[in-house]
Amino acid sequence: MNSELDHGLAGDPLPDSLVTRALLPGRPGYSRYTAGFFRSARPGLVLRPQSPGEVQDAVRYARRHRDVPLGILSGGHGISGRSLNDGGIVIAVDALNEITVLEGNRARLGPGARWGDVAAALAPHGLSLSAGDSGSVGVGGLATAGGIGWLVREHGLTIDHLRSVDVVTADGGLVHASADEHPDLFWAMRGAGANYGIAVSFEFDLDPIGPQVGFAMLVYTPDDIAAFLQAWGTMIENSHPTVTGTLILSPGGQGTSPAQALIVVDADDPDTVMERLQPFAALAPLANQSVQLMPYPALLSQPAEQHGRGEPHGHSGLARHLTPALAEGLAHLLASNSSFFLTVRSAGGAVADTPADATAYAWRKANFLIATLGGGSADFETRWTGLLAHFEGMYLSFETDTGPGVLARAFPPAHLTRLRTLKQAWDPSGLFRDNFFIDPATAAPTHQHNI
Ligand SMILES: Cc1cc2nc3c(=O)[nH]c(=O)nc-3n(C[C@H](O)[C@H](O)[C@H](O)COP(=O)(O)OP(=O)(O)OC[C@H]3O[C@@H](n4cnc5c(N)ncnc54)[C@H](O)[C@@H]3O)c2cc1C
Incomplete structure (x- = not known):
């Protein structure tokens, strides 16, 4: 011992x-718990429960040590890097990595499973669950925040497929949340889950997928980045719902940056794939292009290494359209060289099929997720702040800011009011506080939830 x-x-x-x-x-x-994807850490104690009951024990233990930080780690790919900490407790649920295909096109997933493994396990059944673009992201972090993936325009967010989730709550209870049981907690777990407990098991509805999907990589060399962004936006918005695309832009100066486009078409007939891709070829001069058919899991296969060091500085914004003003602002940000990575991802499509008030994730009409990484210079921060007026919301999973302002960007006022009330009901002492903390003290008085 x-x-x-x-x-x-x-x-x-x-x-x-x-x-x-x-x-x-x-x-x-x-050492596995000393680096996330972008950030290093040195926790004082890592608890590694192997079952929901042990997660309950870990939470009860952490409750007695509120004087040190508490991080919740599933896959460790959190961009804010706050699943780990310095000197505090980390409850790592990476061992809870079940992937079970159930009757009726459903699956039960543990928070520690990786999305690449999930896709690989579902594909032989002709099934899929849209969830991000990286196979090494963990189920726990993504499925409690949203999940904007390669099939998002066709099938919506990952959380839109969630039928129930088992949560270890701040008092150490184990709660089954669904539309019928604890519907308020179920609502909060779909977009703001990290504040309400530790998800230990998820049950999802799945979608059919063919043996292959179309995948195109196009390298554009536009003369005018702002004009190109607008044209890209219009093209994506008018594309068939099976088409989802990401633009990756790197700084180039004076609006001449090359733009790499990754486009997925969920169809396995080559003619259909080409027909849906064809309009994209005419958007701007192309330096390179490739199109292939590949199994959906191959889109998500990426190494799982986490060697993050330092402090990440990343921001995200959700926009309904790539308007001229937003496109100009993004072009100026790139030209400034203060951001070293900027992506414009598809959201939209089937995301809007779910009403805005149905989940804690609210930005159902946003067609684009803009995410950027910078070195944290004052120039980067000022330029990003200048863009905020063009966004209608923000996606927590690509944001590193802290403080109350960040919550006001992540959730509309009515959502935030409800989240504060639910925080007071489910976590009145603010145990789960390390990532985008909703302070229970800011809620209108309410009664603690009885489980
Ligand atoms: C390379 C890369 C690509 C990405 N691509 C996409 C993408 O295409 N689409 C997309 O939507 N997101 C994407 N993301 C963002 C990703 O979804 C989030 O960073 C997510 O939080 C990572 O989950 P994780 O479990 O791996 O991370 P962790 O670092 O383990 O957790 C991150 C945070 O999630 C919360 N959390 C973790 N586990 C639980 C749990 N069991 N219960 C409650 N809360 C929990 C905690 O607050 C924790 O700090 C990407 C991230 C990276 C690094």
């Missing part, structure tokens, strides 16, 4: 269920 761990934090021994797998700095296995 490990005597340091027996004494736990501040002399509070760890429960028997957790002590053998818990990690202190320097222990074998600890």
Whole structure:
């Protein structure tokens, strides 16, 4: 037995269920929890529960140590990097990585499963679940925030397919949330989940998928980035719902940056794929292009390494259209060289089939997600702030800002009011506070939820 761990934090021994797998700095296995995708960390104690019951034990333990930070880690790909911390407790649920295909085109997924593995497990059944563009992102972080993926225009957000979620709540309870049971918690978990508990199991409806999808990579060399962005926006908005596209822009100066487009067409007939892609070829001069058919899981296969260092600076905005003013602003941001990475992703399409008040994620009419990374210079921050007026909302998963202003961008006022009330009901002491914290003290008085 490990005597340091027996004494736990501040002399509070760890429960028997957790002590053998818990990690202190320097222990074998600890280094896996010292880097997320973009950020390094040095947690004081990593708890590694292997079952929902052990997650309950971990939460009860963390409740007694509110004086240190608490991070919740599933896949470790969080862009804000706050699933890890320095000196605090991390509850890592990466071992809860179940992927089970159920009757009736459903699947049960654990938060620690990776989306690449999920896609690979579903494909032999002719099924899929739209979830991001990276196979190494974890289920837990993405499925509690939104999920804007390669099939988003056709099938909507990942959370739109969620039928129920089991949550370990701040009091250590285990709650099954669905449209019929604890519907308020179910609402909050679909877009703001990190504030309300630790999701330990998800049940999703799945969509059919063919053996292959079309995938195009086009490298444009537009003369005028702003004009190109507007044309891209109009083209995407008018495309068939099976078409979803991402533009990746890098700084080039004076509006001449090359633009790489990645476009997925969910069809396995080559003629249909080409017909839906053809209009994109005429948008601007092309330096390079390739089109292929590939299995959907191949789109998500990426290495899972996490070697993040330093402090990430990333922002996101959701826009209904790529208007002339927004396109100009983005072109100026690129020309300034203050951002080293800018993506314009499709949202839209089937996202709008779900009413805005049906989930905590509210921005149903936004057709575009703009996400950028910068070095955190004052120029980058000022230029981004200048763009905010062009966005109707923000997607938490690509944002690193903190503070109340960030919540006001992430949620419309009525959503935020409801979230504050629910925070007070489900987590009145603010245990889950490290990532986009909704302070329960800012809610109108209410009663704590009885489970
Ligand atoms: C390379 C890359 C590509 C990406 N592409 C996309 C994309 O195409 N579409 C998209 O929508 N997003 C995308 N993302 C963003 C990604 O969805 C989020 O960063 C997500 O939070 C990562 O989940 P994770 O479990 O891997 O991360 P973690 O770092 O483990 O968790 C991130 C945060 O999620 C919360 N959280 C984690 N687990 C749980 C849980 N079980 N219960 C409650 N809250 C929890 C915590 O607040 C935690 O800080 C991408 C990120 C990266 C790094």
